[in-house]
Amino acid sequence: MAWVILIIAGLLEVLGVNGIQRYIQGHKVSGILFVVFGFAVSLTLLSIAMESIPLGVAYAVWTGMGTVGSAILGMIFYNDSKDRKRILFLAIIVIAVIGLRVVSS
Template sequence: MAWLVLIIAGLFEVVGVLGMNRLKNNKNALNLLMIVGGFGVSLSLLSVAMRSISMGTAYAVWTAIGTVGGTLVGMLFYQESRDAKRIFFLCLIVSAVVGLKLLEH
């Protein structure tokens, strides 16, 4: 269950980052709410997940989900580069997270 909570926390981090991107283009209350709500829920769920998952692993997985998720959102919806090298390095991040999960006790 802690791993599911951690994954959801990472997805809410992506919501917060998306809100930041939207706020830079359109300063309104909804985009500010996306930032505060996304990061607030994300950090709260991260703290719940850390009750069962070690801090180092939980934080690494959480940031990786945010990094990969934010990058994918940028590529899919904001016409950011889809260069093969960029995708390769995203795959390295995912591989590292899988490795951390396999080593977690």
């Protein structure tokens, strides 16, 4: 169950980062709501997951999900670069996160 909680925490981190972008683009109220809700709930869930998952693994998975999720969100909604090299390195992060999960069973 801790891994499910950690995955949800990672997804909510992406919501918080999206809120920052929304705020910058002029969507002040929704941006602040996304930031506060996304990061508050994400950090709370991360702390719950860390009761069962080692700190280094939990934090690496959480930040990896946030990094990849935010980059994908940027490519889809904010016209960020879709360069093949960028996608390759994002795939490497995903592989590393999966690898951490496999060796941390």
